[in-house]
Amino acid sequence: MAEYKDPENTILLELKNGTVVIELLPDVAPKHSERMKELARSGAYDGVVFHRVISGFMAQTGDVKNGKDPMMMRHAGTGGSDLPDLPAEFSKLPHDRGTIGAARSANPNSANSQFFINFSDNNFLNGQYTVYGRVTSGMDLVDAIAVGEPPADPDLMVSVKVAADV
Secondary structure, eight states, X not given: OOOOSOGGGEEEEEETTEEXXXXXXXXXXXXXXXXXXXXXXXXXXXXXXXXXXXXXXXXXXXXXXXXXXXXXXXXXXSOOOSSOOBOOOOOSOOOOTTEEEEOOOSSTTOBOSOEEEESSOOGGGTTTSOEEEEEEEOHHHHHTSOOBSSOSSOOEESEEEEGGGO
């Protein structure tokens, strides 16, 4: 088993070609970090598609309501979880390559379950979206996620686990 600096705040995101390791930042965004762990532990993220993937920008996933059922796939990106929305936890952390940001509607306090992984430094997002994690290993796997809005043959999160539980 691999060693992690803080297994309780490390997410193992299994893709078709391997595992992406994400370090959560509970000191910066405690509510968002806790939500990701809660949804991972419940299995809600398992099998959810990457519904919006823009080359050179980001890969978005986490619609646990509409992102699994093929009949609902056209609505992927419009839902969240049954849990309440989260208040914004903006910080001075930049949206650099590999950071995890909370997806939301126009309302800054509407983040729920969806998140995105930045393919590049997207500093125009700074101060507008909550940064609550960063990829520490497996960014090459993220770079290989099928592109599209939505992708014709979307990649999915095979499983999402908290390292402390594995």
